[in-house]
Amino acid sequence: MTYGWAILVILIVVAVLWQWGLFNPSGSVKSGQSGFWGVVPYDYKYTPNGIFSIELQNNIDDTVTIESIKVSTSTKSNSWSGEENISAGSLSPVFNINNLDPYNGGSSYEVFVVIEYNDSRVNTSLLSSGRIWGSVG
Known part of the structure; x- marks a missing residue:
């Protein structure tokens, strides 16, 4: 050489x-995400007391209904379930998923998120999943 x-x-x-x-x-740690399709994270935050907040964007050409959001850390998982309609191209309200691992402010986190939604075009439940990481704060 x-x-x-x-x-x-x-x-x-x-x-x-x-x-x-x-x-x-x-x-x-610079925040980021990978995976996801159709209904994707638009904004997210992990607080030191173990609350993960996420706002979703509908990138599908029709209305979708969010049915559940499951968030998993390396040791805990929790979910939100209900029905929240999001029209095409719009943002959802902020969903808070509680009782996850508490971390010190400024430390890094990584979560795995599974979003279950119903696509009104085909009237069937679909999944959008991926990883999200960043700094706690």
Whole structure:
């Protein structure tokens, strides 16, 4: 391996570590999400006392009815259930899922979320699921 290749490998490793937030001086984790389709998280927050708040966006071309939202941490899970209609392209009210793990403010969290909704076009229950992470606060 020549010096040019070695420098290129080092630059790639540094870029990956930068994207992961290793060089983040504030120590906070950049929030994000992966997965989800159709009904997706628009905004979310995890509080130190174990309350996860989530607002959803309907990206489906018709009205959907949110039937349940299940949130799981590494050791606990809890859910909201009911019926909340969201028209196409609109945002839901904020749903609060209580009694999850308490964390210190500023620490990181990761939850797995399963959203069960009824698509009025096909009148059947569907799932949208994925991971959400960020800093507690």
